[in-house]
Amino acid sequence: MTQTNAITTRDLKLWYGNFQALLGVSVDIKQGQITSLIGPSGCGKTTLLRCFNRVNERYGNVRTEGEVKILDKNIYEPDVSLAELRKRVGMVFQRPNPLPISVYENVVFGMRIHSPQKLTTSDLDDAVEKALTETGLWADLKDRLDAKATTLQLEQQQKLCIARLLPLKPEVILMDEPCSALDVEGTKAIEELMWSLAGKFTIVIVTHNMAQARRASHECIFMLMGEFVEHSRTEDLFLNPRNPKTAEYIEGRYG
Amino acid sequence: MPENTPVKRRKFQFFDFIEKPMELFIRICGWSSIIGIATIFVFIFKEAGPMVPRLDWVEFFTSSRWIPNPAPGNPASYGALALIVGTFGTTFIALIIAVPVGLGAAVYIGEFATGKVKETLKVVIELLAAIPSIVWGFIGLMVLGPLVKSIFTAAPGSAWSKIMVTLQLASADGGTTQGTNLLTGGIILALMSVPVIVSLSEDALRAVPDNFREASLALGANTWETVRRVLFPAARNGLLAACLLGMGRAIGETMAVLLATGHSNRIPEALTDPVRTMTATIAAEMGECVQGDDHYRVLFILGIVLFVITCAVNVAGDLIIKGVKKANKA
Ligand SMILES: Nc1ncnc2c1ncn2[C@@H]1O[C@H](COP(=O)(O)OP(=O)(O)O)[C@@H](O)[C@H]1O
Ligand SMILES: [Mg+2]
Numbered sequence: 001m002t003q004t005n006a007i008t009t010r011d012l013k014l015w016y017g018n019f020q021a022l023l024g025v026s027v028d029i030k031q032g033q034i035t036s037l038i039g040p041s042g043c044g045k046t047t048l049l050r051c052f053n054r055v056n057e058r059y060g061n062v063r064t065e066g067e068v069k070i071l072d073k074n075i076y077e078p079d080v081s082l083a084e085l086r087k088r089v090g091m092v093f094q095r096p097n098p099l100p101i102s103v104y105e106n107v108v109f110g111m112r113i114h115s116p117q118k119l120t121t122s123d124l125d126d127a128v129e130k131a132l133t134e135t136g137l138w139a140d141l142k143d144r145l146d147a148k149a150t151t152l153q154l155e156q157q158q159k160l161c162i163a164r165l166l167p168l169k170p171e172v173i174l175m176d177e178p179c180s181a182l183d184v185e186g187t188k189a190i191e192e193l194m195w196s197l198a199g200k201f202t203i204v205i206v207t208h209n210m211a212q213a214r215r216a217s218h219e220c221i222f223m224l225m226g227e228f229v230e231h232s233r234t235e236d237l238f239l240n241p242r243n244p245k246t247a248e249y250i251e252g253r254y255g
Numbered sequence: 256m257p258e259n260t261p262v263k264r265r266k267f268q269f270f271d272f273i274e275k276p277m278e279l280f281i282r283i284c285g286w287s288s289i290i291g292i293a294t295i296f297v298f299i300f301k302e303a304g305p306m307v308p309r310l311d312w313v314e315f316f317t318s319s320r321w322i323p324n325p326a327p328g329n330p331a332s333y334g335a336l337a338l339i340v341g342t343f344g345t346t347f348i349a350l351i352i353a354v355p356v357g358l359g360a361a362v363y364i365g366e367f368a369t370g371k372v373k374e375t376l377k378v379v380i381e382l383l384a385a386i387p388s389i390v391w392g393f394i395g396l397m398v399l400g401p402l403v404k405s406i407f408t409a410a411p412g413s414a415w416s417k418i419m420v421t422l423q424l425a426s427a428d429g430g431t432t433q434g435t436n437l438l439t440g441g442i443i444l445a446l447m448s449v450p451v452i453v454s455l456s457e458d459a460l461r462a463v464p465d466n467f468r469e470a471s472l473a474l475g476a477n478t479w480e481t482v483r484r485v486l487f488p489a490a491r492n493g494l495l496a497a498c499l500l501g502m503g504r505a506i507g508e509t510m511a512v513l514l515a516t517g518h519s520n521r522i523p524e525a526l527t528d529p530v531r532t533m534t535a536t537i538a539a540e541m542g543e544c545v546q547g548d549d550h551y552r553v554l555f556i557l558g559i560v561l562f563v564i565t566c567a568v569n570v571a572g573d574l575i576i577k578g579v580k581k582a583n584k585a
Contacts, residue, residue: 055473060369086475093473097466100489109484110474164474 004071006031006172006202007052012066014047014056021047023226024066029219031071031171034194034203036217036234038210040249044226045206049174052204053089054082071171087114090165092175096157098149098164103141106149106160107131110168127167135163135193155186162193173197175205179212191216210250214238222246299558306552315556321520323540323550333553337522339560341437341530344523345512348441349448349505354498356445357452361497362482364453365460377457384450388510395443395515396435403442404434407527419525426525433517436529440516444508448501455500459493460486492576499572503565509534533557 007029014022021044029035037045050056051068054075068075075085087110098106107128111119128145132138137159141147149160158178165173175194179187194203194216207213213220213234220237222230222245230243241247310333314320318334325331364376407425409415419425463486471481487494509532517529518539537554544550 053473055469058469058472083475083477086473091473093466093469095466097464097470099467099470099485101485109471109476112484113474113476113480161470168475 003033004031005029005069006071007204008067008069009048009051010067010069012048012051012068013064014044014051015061015063016059017061021226022051025223025226025228027221027228027231029202029204029221031202032199033218034198034205034216035219035221036213037204037206037221037223038208038213038249039223039229041208043223045208045223046176047226048223049176049204049206050091052172052174053086053091055086055091083114087168088170089172089174090168090170092158092161092165092173092178094177095181096154096161098152098157098160100148100150102146103149103152103160104128104145107164107167109164114168131163131166134166134197135159136189137163155182155189158182158186158190159193162190162197170201172202172204175203177206177208179207179209187212210238222249224249296562299555299562303552303555303559306549306556309549310553310556319520319522321536323544323553331549333549335533335557335560337520338531338533338536338557340522341516342506342532342534342561342564344437344530345440345444345516345532346502346505348438349444350498350502352442352445353448353452353501353505357449357497357501358456358494360449360453361456361460362486365457366478366482366486380450380453383446384454388447388508389514391443391447392511392514395439395511396433399442400434400436400439400515402434403436403439403527407438408434419527423525425527434527435515435517436527437516437523438526440512440530440532443511443515444505447508447511448504451504452497452501455497456490456494459490459497462493463489495572495576499568502568506561506565506568507534509538513538533561 005028007027010026012022012025013020025044025048037049039045047056051064052070052075056062056064064076066076070085070089073080099109101109104124108119108124111124111127129138129142132141137156140156141152149157152160158181162173162178179190182190191212194205197203198218205213205217207216217234220232220234221228222237222241222243224245230237230241230246232242237246238250241250314332314334316339317336318332319337320332320334321338322329322332360376360380364373364380368376407419409419416425467485467489468481471485472478476484512532513535516531516535518531518535519529520531520536521528523530537557540550541554544554
């Protein structure tokens with residue numbers, strides 16, 4: 001099977017001040033697949049994920065070395081536009097963080113930011129309906145588009161956070177423990193949504209929940225103490241781990 | 256200590272004993288602000304009361320003849336229109352300047368500046384807030400006044416003077432001798448309100464959860480777009496409250512406007528005409544009137560008018576905030 005890589009990192013190192021959180025990570029993440037990042041708490045999953053849209057850089061003390069190629073463009077080159085990068089690489093956070101504006105405005109937020117010319121109302125309306133339909137929110141929210149997004153249920157909020165990425169037609173969607181604030185139902189709903197979006201988008205999901213990684217990813221990357229350990233098909237990683245450390249982890253020997 | 260007294264119980268008894276008076280004390284502290292306001296209210300109304308039925312209210316609000324010291328052929332008259340216009344005029348100019356500057360400074364300090372620059376600016380703003388109002392008055396009188404005068408007024412009949420007069424920036428007679436006037440007073444009040452607006456707006460911006468900023472940045476917005484599209488809507492109530500408190504400071508200010516406005520009882524025709532405010536009138540005349548006479552009581556009525564204005568501003572602010580909240584929920 002020949003498959004293109006959506007994200008390729010080579011010897012990626014990252015420091016928070018003097019503390020090195022990534023010790024030279026090299027991974028290849030395949031296009032159109034769901035790849036989960038697993039590993040014990042503090043091993044650098046979130047840090048690695050946040051390198052992929054450079055949102056790490058908002059902390060002043062961060063220094064990054066190495067290479068991250070997203071669809072064959074090194075995103076750490078000086079001529080890369082952060083706005084353009086983040087349009088192509090969307091992000092969903094641990095706690096649902098819809099903006100404190102209406103549902104409608106949340107969905108079109110990215111379009112308003114990124115489109116150079118004035119958008120017509122019908123363009124925006126179409127985009128909202130399409131994005132909400134794709135995320136399964138349209139039926140519930142079509143009469144509440146003016147409601148403040150922060151008043152929705154958590155599950156709806158997290159779906160909205162995914163929906164607002166879609167009008168930008170991103171290539172990659174990054175998710176950092178997107179279900180950790182949700183109950184079982186909500187978790188199931190988000191995982192189903194991920195499966196329905198896979199293929200169209202490359203999805204990278206951080207989770208410390210191994211059951212979730214098994215259920216909701218094609219491929220799995222195991223990290224330990226800022227280092228890459230193993231990358232396999234999900235079922236292989238859980239059934240036949242190649243690295244003894246991976247085996248120890250999935251048997252539950254680390255926290 | 257008697258042998259059979261359980262130590263534990265004694266301890267509880269002590270707290271039992273202190274609890275009631277403590278509760279009462281805290282309760283009194285809580286109520287003291289209300290008691291204070293009520294006392295002020297009663298006092299002002301008591302002093303103003305006898306004059307309320309006697310005052311010619313139409314004249315009070317529509318005429319500028321403020322003649323508290325009658326002379327033969329020049330009967331007493333209490334027309335406060337120019338004073339009210341003076342108060343509103345200086346406050347209006349102050350807000351036009353202070354709201355954009357204050358909000359801009361708060362956004363810069365809170366969202367753009369980092370490290371030393373940020374710390375320095377915060378200290379400077381606090382220092383500005385600590386300058387006594389009489390010093391501001393002095394600055395208005397000695398520094399800003401002459402500057403305003405040299406910019407806006409020229410020899411009557413000169414080309415510059417004609418331009419200024421046409422634009423209603425200066426009066427035809429060449430303006431005041433000191434440069435103390437509506438504009439100078441307004442600028443001084445703006446400088447005094449800016450620290451209030453900056454520090455409260457910065458608090459309001461800081462109270463916005465960081466994950467909103469992160470969400471916006473991750474969608475590709477830059478800092479300015481985040482401020483405009485996310486932080487301003489999220490912090491709207493706090494920012495409005497900051498502006499209202501800044502306005503309160505401008506309306507209630509006395510010493511600085513006494514020195515910086517020219518203290519001249521007339522309705523200004525141009526931006527650089529001298530004016531006089533209600534507060535400055537009270538401060539200047541309270542000492543020279545006879546306690547209990549009409550003049551004394553009218554000064555208290557001016558106080559009531561100020562009181563009503565500030566209450567109205569606060570209530571309006573509350574209503575706007577509630578309206579905003581409702582609109583958000585709907
Ligand atoms: N902003 C930060 N400043 C300093 N250290 C950080 C910061 N964020 C994370 N770290 C450290 O980097 C390491 C990796 O963190 P993180 O990527 O959040 O781990 P994970 O998501 O796998 O739990 C941890 O030791 C954490 O303490
Ligand atoms: Mg994490």
